[in-house]
Amino acid sequence: MLGKTSAEMVLRPAAGAIFALVDGRSVLFSETRQKLYELDQLGAFIWCKLAQGASLEDVHQELGQLGIGERAAREFTWQAMNVWIDRGVLDLDWRMSADCAFSTVLGQRRISVRAANRELSQQLISLFCVTDDSGEEEDIAIETMMLGDRVFFRGNDGSIHRCEAAALAPTIKAHITERLIRSNQWAFALHAASLAKCGMGLLLCGQPGAGKSTLALELVDAGFQYAGDDVALIGADGTICGIPFALTLKQGSWRLLSRLYGDWNDVTHRRSDGAEVRYLPIPDAHNGSLSAKWIIFLNRVASGPVELTPLDQLDSIKRLIEGAFAADGKLSQSGFFALKRIVAGARSFQLIYSESAQARQLLMDLCDDKA
Structure with a gap:
């Protein structure tokens, strides 16, 4: 068994991982992947020390005795561990409270x-x-x-x-x-925020950066029920199921967040793309299926008046296909017919806007049959 790193976690070889010397060279064989990985001298040293039960700190100290600085020792160890985990030869075993x-x-x-x-x-x-x-x-x-x-x-x-x-x-x-x-329950998914008004669904469609979350925040403040701000799951019958994670707001929306909710939570998280975000849980979020009554394709511009343009069903389907994705990367025939059902039961529009407050009012009027 590999080295114990804490009272809760143990590093151990993955099932089927074997260390051996072949003609004086250190190798790891993965029975699971049917691959042989050669280790350099430093990697072999780290693996063997961990296999003998040494902790990571012990490994770092012993590398220091070999003349390797503490920072370099930590980097070498972590680089090796990351590679071994990715290759499936190293497992982490832990016990949770x-x-x-x-x-x-x-x-x-x-x-x-x-x-x-x-x-x-x-x-x-x-x-x-x-x-x-x-x-x-x-x-x-x-x-x-x-x-x-x-x-x-x-x-x-x-x-x-x-x-x-x-x-x-x-x-x-x-x-x-x-x-x-990836669940078999859904035909495909859309890049869309989803909200409900009087039990009917509103989809805000757009790629990342289109302003879906900010506009969803505005509409929640206006009385819409939140159902998700990023991805909507679509069933084969054309029903929509949002994924109501807490509303995810990037830095450009933090001023609006503070105005509406005060400085209730200033904890900042960093996404893999480097963007910093904050989360706003919405207590009465809708967590079920909806039928779409309004489909809005967002086009945020730098400046100019807000404009809502009706779209016919064919144009709407084309746009939805562009924003649709499935687990296998393909939109199936059943997925296409689900799209057709969604569009047939909804009114579709393109929304061109620069200010979320103006877009909010126009969408409120639309859903109240005033626009």
């Missing part, structure tokens, strides 16, 4: 989250609008653990992932979203 655990429901799937400590738990709970600890069996399980200054997490699909602490919540959000999209 039930004290920092919670559950929720997203996309009609139960999600359970367990964290190694309260700090990690608080970072993750900010992702969700509500928790639901009914004790039912989970569909998706996430466990998180700190190792040094890095965070590792694993799902019940057996995969192990890592990220920086500041990126934990956005990374977990992306992981759960991908798992939901």
